Amino acid sequence: MYPEIIKHISQEIDFKASEIEEFISLLSEIHLSKKELLIRPNDSVNYEYFVVSGCLKAYYLDESGERHIIQFAIEDWWISDFEAFFNKEPAKLYIEAIEDSVLLGLHCDALEELFKRIPKFERFFRIKTTNAFVSLRSRILETLQKSSAERYLNFCNKYPNIEKRVTNHHIANYLGIQPESLSRIRKELLLH
Amino acid sequence: MYPEIIKHISQEIDFKASEIEEFISLLSEIHLSKKELLIRPNDSVNYEYFVVSGCLKAYYLDESGERHIIQFAIEDWWISDFEAFFNKEPAKLYIEAIEDSVLLGLHCDALEELFKRIPKFERFFRIKTTNAFVSLRSRILETLQKSSAERYLNFCNKYPNIEKRVTNHHIANYLGIQPESLSRIRKELLLH
Numbered sequence: 122m123y124p125e126i127i128k129h130i131s132q133e134i135d136f137k138a139s140e141i142e143e144f145i146s147l148l149s150e151i152h153l154s155k156k157e158l159l160i161r162p163n164d165s166v167n168y169e170y171f172v173v174s175g176c177l178k179a180y181y182l183d184e185s186g187e188r189h190i191i192q193f194a195i196e197d198w199w200i201s202d203f204e205a206f207f208n209k210e211p212a213k214l215y216i217e218a219i220e221d222s223v224l225l226g227l228h229c230d231a232l233e234e235l236f237k238r239i240p241k242f243e244r245f246f247r248i249k250t251t252n253a254f255v256s257l258r259s260r261i262l263e264t265l266q267k268s269s270a271e272r273y274l275n276f277c278n279k280y281p282n283i284e285k286r287v288t289n290h291h292i293a294n295y296l297g298i299q300p301e302s303l304s305r306i307r308k309e310l311l312l313h
Numbered sequence: 314m315y316p317e318i319i320k321h322i323s324q325e326i327d328f329k330a331s332e333i334e335e336f337i338s339l340l341s342e343i344h345l346s347k348k349e350l351l352i353r354p355n356d357s358v359n360y361e362y363f364v365v366s367g368c369l370k371a372y373y374l375d376e377s378g379e380r381h382i383i384q385f386a387i388e389d390w391w392i393s394d395f396e397a398f399f400n401k402e403p404a405k406l407y408i409e410a411i412e413d414s415v416l417l418g419l420h421c422d423a424l425e426e427l428f429k430r431i432p433k434f435e436r437f438f439r440i441k442t443t444n445a446f447v448s449l450r451s452r453i454l455e456t457l458q459k460s461s462a463e464r465y466l467n468f469c470n471k472y473p474n475i476e477k478r479v480t481n482h483h484i485a486n487y488l489g490i491q492p493e494s495l496s497r498i499r500k501e502l503l504l505h
Contacts, residue, residue, distance in 0.1 A: 181457055189457050191450070204454070207447050213454060240432040247439035254446040255399050258383070261453070262396070262405060265373055265381050 123148065125173050126225055129197055134245050144242065147235065148225040153177075153218040160216040166205035168226035172198050175222025176286050179214045190295040193219075193287065195280060199249065200224075219287060269298045270306045315340065317365050318417055321389055326437050336434065339427060340417040345369075345410040352408040358397035360418035364390050367414020368478050371406045382487040385411075385479065387472060391441065392416075411479060461490045462498045 123145055130136060130144065151170070153159060159177065160166060172194050179192040179200060191214060194200035202212040206229060236243045263272055276296060277284060283292070293303040318340070319333055328336075343362070345351060351369065352358060364386050371384040371392060383406060386392035394404040398421060428435045455464055468488060469476060475484070485495040 181454060183457055191453065204447050204450050207443055213458070236436065240435065243432065243435045243439055244428065247435055247442060250439060250442045250446055251399055254442055254449065255396050257446065257449050257453075258396050261383065261449075262373060265375055266405070 123173070123225065125197065126171050129171065130245055133248050134241050136241060140239050140241065143239065144235065147231040148227060151224040151226055153222045153224065155218055155221050157218050158215060159218065159224070160202050160205075160212050160214060162212050162215065164202075164205075164212040166202045166212050167229050169199055169201040169203070169206055169229075169232075170194075170224040170226050172196055172200065173223040173225060175224075176219040176283075177216055177222055178219055178287075178291065179216045181214055188294065190291060193280060193283070193291075193295065195283070195286070199253075219291075264297060269296065269302055270310065272296050272298075273303065273306050274310070315365070315417065317389065318363050321363065322437055325440055326433050328433060332431050332433065335431065336427065339423040340419060343416040343418055345414045345416065347410055347413050349410050350407060351410065351416070352394050352397075352404050352406060354404050354407065356394075356397075356404040358394045358404050359421050361391055361393040361395070361398055361421075361424075362386075362416040362418050364388055364392065365415040365417060367416075368411040368475075369408055369414055370411055370479075370483065371408045373406055380486065382483060385472060385475065385483075385487065387475065387478070391445075411483075456489060461488065461494055462502065464488050464490075465495065465498050466502070 126148070127141055127145070130141070136144075148171075149168075151159070153175070159170070160179075162182075174196055177194045177200055178190050179194075179202065180188050180190045182188055192200060200216060202214040202216065204210065205212040205214075209229075232242075232246075236246075263275065267275070273292070273296060276292065280287075289303050289307070290300050293300040296303070315337055319337070322328060322333070322336065340363075341360075343351070345367070351362070352371075354374075366388055369386045369392055370382050371386075371394065372380050372382045374380055384392060392408060394406040394408065396402065397404040397406075401421075424434075424438075428438075455467065459467070465484070465488060468484065472479075481495050481499070482492050485492040488495070
Protein backbone atom coordinates (compact mmCIF):
# COMPACT_ATOMS: atom_id res chain seq x y z
CA MET A 122 0.00 0.00 0.00
CA TYR A 123 1.38 3.38 -1.06
CA PRO A 124 4.84 2.09 -2.05
CA GLU A 125 5.77 5.54 -3.44
CA ILE A 126 5.58 7.38 -0.12
CA ILE A 127 7.16 4.47 1.77
CA LYS A 128 10.13 4.66 -0.59
CA HIS A 129 10.16 8.46 -0.24
CA ILE A 130 10.40 8.46 3.58
CA SER A 131 12.73 5.45 3.73
CA GLN A 132 15.30 7.19 1.51
CA GLU A 133 16.07 9.60 4.35
CA ILE A 134 15.45 7.61 7.54
CA ASP A 135 15.57 4.00 8.64
CA PHE A 136 12.02 3.48 9.90
CA LYS A 137 10.66 0.31 11.55
CA ALA A 138 7.75 -1.43 9.84
CA SER A 139 5.44 -0.42 12.73
CA GLU A 140 6.45 3.25 12.36
CA ILE A 141 5.74 3.20 8.65
CA GLU A 142 2.42 1.52 9.30
CA GLU A 143 1.46 4.23 11.78
CA PHE A 144 2.45 6.96 9.31
CA ILE A 145 0.47 5.37 6.48
CA SER A 146 -2.63 5.09 8.68
CA LEU A 147 -2.68 8.91 8.94
CA LEU A 148 -2.85 9.56 5.19
CA SER A 149 -6.00 10.23 3.18
CA GLU A 150 -6.06 9.49 -0.53
CA ILE A 151 -7.34 12.25 -2.82
CA HIS A 152 -8.13 11.98 -6.53
CA LEU A 153 -8.20 15.10 -8.66
CA SER A 154 -9.19 15.46 -12.28
CA LYS A 155 -7.24 17.67 -14.65
CA LYS A 156 -8.05 21.37 -13.96
CA GLU A 157 -9.72 20.55 -10.62
CA LEU A 158 -8.85 22.88 -7.73
CA LEU A 159 -7.40 21.44 -4.52
CA ILE A 160 -7.11 24.78 -2.67
CA ARG A 161 -8.49 28.24 -3.42
CA PRO A 162 -7.99 31.60 -1.66
CA ASN A 163 -9.58 31.92 1.80
CA ASP A 164 -9.79 28.13 2.28
CA SER A 165 -8.60 26.74 5.61
CA VAL A 166 -5.56 24.64 4.81
CA ASN A 167 -5.28 21.68 7.18
CA TYR A 168 -3.36 19.34 4.90
CA GLU A 169 -0.07 19.10 3.09
CA TYR A 170 -0.05 16.74 0.13
CA PHE A 171 2.37 14.17 -1.25
CA VAL A 172 2.02 13.58 -5.01
CA VAL A 173 1.70 9.86 -5.86
CA SER A 174 0.99 10.56 -9.52
CA GLY A 175 0.11 13.55 -11.66
CA CYS A 176 1.20 17.15 -11.76
CA LEU A 177 -0.06 20.31 -10.03
CA LYS A 178 0.63 24.03 -9.92
CA ALA A 179 0.33 26.54 -7.06
CA TYR A 180 -0.34 30.08 -8.24
CA TYR A 181 -1.30 33.52 -7.07
CA LEU A 182 -3.73 35.78 -8.96
CA ASP A 183 -2.80 39.43 -8.49
CA GLU A 184 -5.27 42.34 -8.38
CA SER A 185 -5.09 42.80 -12.14
CA GLY A 186 -5.95 39.10 -12.60
CA GLU A 187 -2.44 38.14 -13.68
CA ARG A 188 -1.31 34.64 -12.68
CA HIS A 189 2.06 34.01 -10.97
CA ILE A 190 3.09 30.36 -10.65
CA ILE A 191 4.85 29.82 -7.32
CA GLN A 192 5.40 26.06 -7.43
CA PHE A 193 4.93 22.94 -9.52
CA ALA A 194 4.66 19.48 -7.99
CA ILE A 195 5.08 16.11 -9.67
CA GLU A 196 5.52 12.57 -8.31
CA ASP A 197 7.47 12.48 -5.03
CA TRP A 198 7.00 16.20 -4.21
CA TRP A 199 4.96 17.81 -1.44
CA ILE A 200 2.57 20.69 -2.15
CA SER A 201 0.26 22.93 -0.14
CA ASP A 202 -0.29 26.60 0.58
CA PHE A 203 2.49 26.18 3.14
CA GLU A 204 2.13 29.67 4.59
CA ALA A 205 -1.55 28.98 5.32
CA PHE A 206 -0.82 25.42 6.51
CA PHE A 207 1.94 26.29 8.99
CA ASN A 208 0.62 29.68 10.18
CA LYS A 209 -3.03 28.56 10.27
CA GLU A 210 -4.04 31.47 8.05
CA PRO A 211 -6.56 31.52 5.18
CA ALA A 212 -5.12 30.40 1.84
CA LYS A 213 -3.82 32.99 -0.61
CA LEU A 214 -2.98 30.54 -3.39
CA TYR A 215 -4.82 28.41 -5.89
CA ILE A 216 -3.58 24.83 -6.22
CA GLU A 217 -4.81 23.17 -9.39
CA ALA A 218 -4.22 19.80 -11.06
CA ILE A 219 -2.50 20.11 -14.44
CA GLU A 220 -3.07 16.37 -15.00
CA ASP A 221 -5.35 13.80 -13.31
CA SER A 222 -3.55 13.36 -9.98
CA VAL A 223 -3.48 11.11 -6.93
CA LEU A 224 -2.37 12.71 -3.66
CA LEU A 225 -1.90 11.63 -0.07
CA GLY A 226 -3.01 14.28 2.43
CA LEU A 227 -1.46 14.61 5.89
CA HIS A 228 -3.48 16.60 8.47
CA CYS A 229 -1.58 19.17 10.59
CA ASP A 230 -2.90 17.76 13.90
CA ALA A 231 -2.00 14.19 12.91
CA LEU A 232 1.47 15.42 11.96
CA GLU A 233 1.93 17.16 15.31
CA GLU A 234 0.87 13.98 17.15
CA LEU A 235 3.23 11.92 14.98
CA PHE A 236 6.17 14.17 15.93
CA LYS A 237 5.45 13.52 19.60
CA ARG A 238 5.09 9.76 19.24
CA ILE A 239 7.90 9.09 16.72
CA PRO A 240 10.65 11.76 16.83
CA LYS A 241 12.27 10.25 13.71
CA PHE A 242 9.52 11.98 11.71
CA GLU A 243 10.67 15.24 13.22
CA ARG A 244 14.03 14.47 11.62
CA PHE A 245 12.46 13.51 8.30
CA PHE A 246 10.46 16.73 8.04
CA ARG A 247 13.38 18.85 9.30
CA ILE A 248 15.48 17.50 6.41
CA LYS A 249 12.65 18.00 3.87
CA THR A 250 11.94 21.55 5.09
CA THR A 251 15.64 22.44 5.07
CA ASN A 252 15.85 21.25 1.45
CA ALA A 253 12.78 23.28 0.53
CA PHE A 254 14.18 26.38 2.27
CA VAL A 255 17.58 26.04 0.58
CA SER A 256 15.95 25.42 -2.79
CA LEU A 257 13.83 28.58 -2.41
CA ARG A 258 16.92 30.65 -1.50
CA SER A 259 18.70 29.20 -4.58
CA ARG A 260 15.74 30.14 -6.75
CA ILE A 261 15.89 33.75 -5.55
CA LEU A 262 19.66 33.85 -6.15
CA GLU A 263 19.31 32.21 -9.55
CA THR A 264 17.08 34.99 -10.83
CA LEU A 265 19.91 37.42 -9.97
CA GLN A 266 22.76 35.26 -11.08
CA LYS A 267 21.89 33.07 -14.03
CA SER A 268 20.75 33.68 -17.59
CA SER A 269 17.24 32.67 -18.65
CA ALA A 270 18.73 29.73 -20.59
CA GLU A 271 20.59 28.47 -17.52
CA ARG A 272 17.48 28.79 -15.38
CA TYR A 273 15.47 26.85 -17.95
CA LEU A 274 18.07 24.07 -17.99
CA ASN A 275 18.11 23.95 -14.16
CA PHE A 276 14.34 23.76 -14.20
CA CYS A 277 14.37 20.80 -16.63
CA ASN A 278 16.89 19.11 -14.39
CA LYS A 279 14.80 19.65 -11.26
CA TYR A 280 11.52 18.54 -12.83
CA PRO A 281 12.49 15.68 -15.18
CA ASN A 282 10.44 15.46 -18.37
CA ILE A 283 8.38 18.45 -17.37
CA GLU A 284 8.51 19.99 -20.85
CA LYS A 285 6.28 17.13 -21.98
CA ARG A 286 3.75 17.70 -19.22
CA VAL A 287 3.50 21.46 -18.69
CA THR A 288 2.94 24.14 -21.33
CA ASN A 289 5.84 26.45 -22.22
CA HIS A 290 3.65 29.32 -21.15
CA HIS A 291 3.49 27.85 -17.61
CA ILE A 292 7.26 27.31 -17.46
CA ALA A 293 7.93 30.86 -18.66
CA ASN A 294 5.53 32.22 -16.02
CA TYR A 295 7.22 30.21 -13.24
CA LEU A 296 10.70 31.34 -14.37
CA GLY A 297 9.57 34.94 -14.74
CA ILE A 298 10.61 35.21 -18.39
CA GLN A 299 8.62 36.16 -21.49
CA PRO A 300 7.05 33.20 -23.38
CA GLU A 301 8.71 34.43 -26.61
CA SER A 302 12.13 34.41 -24.91
CA LEU A 303 11.57 30.83 -23.74
CA SER A 304 10.68 29.73 -27.30
CA ARG A 305 13.92 31.28 -28.56
CA ILE A 306 15.94 29.63 -25.76
CA ARG A 307 14.40 26.21 -26.50
CA LYS A 308 15.19 26.56 -30.21
CA GLU A 309 18.80 27.55 -29.52
CA LEU A 310 19.29 24.65 -27.08
CA LEU A 311 17.92 22.16 -29.64
CA LEU A 312 20.47 23.38 -32.17
CA HIS A 313 23.40 22.54 -29.88
CA MET B 314 26.54 32.43 30.05
CA TYR B 315 24.89 33.39 26.76
CA PRO B 316 21.47 34.17 28.28
CA GLU B 317 20.22 35.42 24.87
CA ILE B 318 20.50 32.09 23.09
CA ILE B 319 19.25 30.15 26.14
CA LYS B 320 16.12 32.32 26.12
CA HIS B 321 15.87 31.88 22.33
CA ILE B 322 15.87 28.06 22.41
CA SER B 323 13.76 27.82 25.58
CA GLN B 324 10.94 29.83 23.99
CA GLU B 325 10.20 26.88 21.69
CA ILE B 326 11.17 23.79 23.68
CA ASP B 327 11.36 22.76 27.32
CA PHE B 328 15.02 21.75 27.62
CA LYS B 329 16.68 20.26 30.70
CA ALA B 330 19.60 22.21 32.21
CA SER B 331 22.03 19.47 31.10
CA GLU B 332 20.75 19.67 27.51
CA ILE B 333 21.20 23.43 27.45
CA GLU B 334 24.68 23.02 28.90
CA GLU B 335 25.60 20.55 26.16
CA PHE B 336 24.28 22.89 23.47
CA ILE B 337 26.16 25.89 24.89
CA SER B 338 29.41 23.90 24.98
CA LEU B 339 29.22 23.57 21.17
CA LEU B 340 29.11 27.30 20.44
CA SER B 341 32.05 29.50 19.53
CA GLU B 342 31.91 33.22 20.18
CA ILE B 343 32.85 35.52 17.29
CA HIS B 344 33.41 39.28 17.44
CA LEU B 345 33.10 41.34 14.27
CA SER B 346 33.82 45.02 13.80
CA LYS B 347 31.56 47.19 11.67
CA LYS B 348 32.17 46.49 7.93
CA GLU B 349 34.11 43.27 8.70
CA LEU B 350 33.27 40.30 6.49
CA LEU B 351 32.15 37.02 8.08
CA ILE B 352 31.75 35.09 4.82
CA ARG B 353 32.85 35.84 1.26
CA PRO B 354 32.23 33.97 -2.03
CA ASN B 355 34.04 30.63 -2.40
CA ASP B 356 34.54 30.23 1.37
CA SER B 357 33.68 26.88 2.91
CA VAL B 358 30.73 27.51 5.19
CA ASN B 359 30.82 25.21 8.22
CA TYR B 360 28.91 27.40 10.65
CA GLU B 361 25.54 28.99 11.06
CA TYR B 362 25.49 32.00 13.38
CA PHE B 363 23.15 33.26 16.07
CA VAL B 364 23.28 37.04 16.57
CA VAL B 365 23.81 37.99 20.23
CA SER B 366 24.22 41.69 19.44
CA GLY B 367 24.74 43.81 16.37
CA CYS B 368 23.41 43.78 12.84
CA LEU B 369 24.57 42.04 9.63
CA LYS B 370 23.61 41.81 5.97
CA ALA B 371 23.94 38.92 3.51
CA TYR B 372 24.28 40.06 -0.10
CA TYR B 373 25.07 38.88 -3.58
CA LEU B 374 27.21 40.87 -6.03
CA ASP B 375 26.06 40.25 -9.59
CA GLU B 376 28.32 40.24 -12.67
CA SER B 377 27.85 43.95 -13.20
CA GLY B 378 28.92 44.56 -9.59
CA GLU B 379 25.44 45.43 -8.39
CA ARG B 380 24.62 44.44 -4.80
CA HIS B 381 21.43 42.54 -3.90
CA ILE B 382 20.69 42.22 -0.18
CA ILE B 383 19.20 38.80 0.54
CA GLN B 384 18.90 38.95 4.32
CA PHE B 385 19.43 41.14 7.36
CA ALA B 386 20.05 39.72 10.82
CA ILE B 387 19.75 41.45 14.18
CA GLU B 388 19.64 40.12 17.76
CA ASP B 389 17.93 36.74 18.05
CA TRP B 390 18.20 35.87 14.32
CA TRP B 391 20.30 33.21 12.62
CA ILE B 392 22.44 34.01 9.59
CA SER B 393 24.72 32.12 7.22
CA ASP B 394 25.07 31.35 3.54
CA PHE B 395 22.51 28.62 4.20
CA GLU B 396 22.72 27.11 0.73
CA ALA B 397 26.48 26.64 1.16
CA PHE B 398 26.07 25.48 4.78
CA PHE B 399 23.45 22.80 4.14
CA ASN B 400 24.60 21.64 0.71
CA LYS B 401 28.32 21.79 1.57
CA GLU B 402 28.97 24.02 -1.45
CA PRO B 403 31.29 27.05 -1.73
CA ALA B 404 29.71 30.31 -0.57
CA LYS B 405 28.06 32.62 -3.10
CA LEU B 406 27.19 35.39 -0.66
CA TYR B 407 29.01 38.05 1.29
CA ILE B 408 28.02 38.38 4.93
CA GLU B 409 29.12 41.67 6.45
CA ALA B 410 28.67 43.36 9.81
CA ILE B 411 26.68 46.62 9.59
CA GLU B 412 27.48 47.30 13.27
CA ASP B 413 30.04 45.83 15.69
CA SER B 414 28.51 42.40 16.33
CA VAL B 415 28.80 39.40 18.62
CA LEU B 416 27.80 36.03 17.16
CA LEU B 417 27.64 32.43 18.34
CA GLY B 418 28.76 29.96 15.67
CA LEU B 419 27.42 26.40 15.50
CA HIS B 420 29.46 23.92 13.43
CA CYS B 421 27.55 21.62 11.03
CA ASP B 422 29.18 18.44 12.42
CA ALA B 423 28.47 19.45 16.02
CA LEU B 424 24.86 20.14 15.02
CA GLU B 425 24.52 16.72 13.37
CA GLU B 426 25.90 15.04 16.51
CA LEU B 427 23.55 17.07 18.68
CA PHE B 428 20.52 15.87 16.68
CA LYS B 429 21.55 12.28 17.32
CA ARG B 430 22.12 12.76 21.05
CA ILE B 431 19.19 15.10 21.86
CA PRO B 432 16.29 14.75 19.39
CA LYS B 433 14.56 17.78 20.94
CA PHE B 434 17.05 19.92 18.99
CA GLU B 435 15.78 18.27 15.84
CA ARG B 436 12.38 19.65 16.82
CA PHE B 437 13.80 23.09 17.60
CA PHE B 438 15.55 23.42 14.25
CA ARG B 439 12.58 21.92 12.36
CA ILE B 440 10.39 24.69 13.78
CA LYS B 441 12.99 27.40 13.06
CA THR B 442 13.54 26.15 9.49
CA THR B 443 9.80 25.91 8.85
CA ASN B 444 9.42 29.53 9.99
CA ALA B 445 12.28 30.61 7.73
CA PHE B 446 10.79 28.71 4.76
CA VAL B 447 7.31 30.17 5.30
CA SER B 448 8.75 33.64 5.76
CA LEU B 449 10.66 33.34 2.46
CA ARG B 450 7.50 32.17 0.62
CA SER B 451 5.61 35.15 2.13
CA ARG B 452 8.35 37.51 0.96
CA ILE B 453 8.04 36.21 -2.61
CA LEU B 454 4.24 36.55 -2.47
CA GLU B 455 4.46 40.02 -0.93
CA THR B 456 6.41 41.37 -3.88
CA LEU B 457 3.48 40.27 -6.09
CA GLN B 458 0.72 41.24 -3.74
CA LYS B 459 1.53 44.27 -1.66
CA SER B 460 2.39 47.90 -2.42
CA SER B 461 5.89 49.18 -1.66
CA ALA B 462 4.48 51.10 1.33
CA GLU B 463 2.90 47.95 2.78
CA ARG B 464 6.13 46.02 2.28
CA TYR B 465 8.09 48.75 4.02
CA LEU B 466 5.68 48.68 6.99
CA ASN B 467 5.91 44.87 7.19
CA PHE B 468 9.67 45.15 7.11
CA CYS B 469 9.67 47.65 10.01
CA ASN B 470 7.42 45.28 11.92
CA LYS B 471 9.66 42.29 11.30
CA TYR B 472 12.90 44.09 12.14
CA PRO B 473 11.97 46.44 14.99
CA ASN B 474 13.86 49.74 15.04
CA ILE B 475 15.80 48.78 11.95
CA GLU B 476 15.30 52.21 10.35
CA LYS B 477 17.61 53.59 13.02
CA ARG B 478 20.31 50.99 12.32
CA VAL B 479 20.33 50.41 8.57
CA THR B 480 20.51 53.02 5.80
CA ASN B 481 17.40 53.65 3.71
CA HIS B 482 19.45 52.68 0.71
CA HIS B 483 19.96 49.19 2.22
CA ILE B 484 16.27 48.79 3.03
CA ALA B 485 15.27 49.87 -0.49
CA ASN B 486 17.76 47.37 -1.96
CA TYR B 487 16.40 44.52 0.20
CA LEU B 488 12.79 45.38 -0.70
CA GLY B 489 13.63 45.74 -4.38
CA ILE B 490 12.34 49.31 -4.65
CA GLN B 491 14.06 52.51 -5.78
CA PRO B 492 15.68 54.57 -2.97
CA GLU B 493 13.73 57.65 -4.17
CA SER B 494 10.44 55.73 -3.87
CA LEU B 495 11.32 54.69 -0.32
CA SER B 496 12.04 58.33 0.66
CA ARG B 497 8.63 59.32 -0.72
CA ILE B 498 6.90 56.44 1.13
CA ARG B 499 8.61 57.36 4.42
CA LYS B 500 7.56 61.00 4.06
CA GLU B 501 3.95 60.04 3.33
CA LEU B 502 3.82 57.65 6.30
CA LEU B 503 5.18 60.33 8.64
CA LEU B 504 2.39 62.68 7.54
CA HIS B 505 -0.33 60.23 8.61
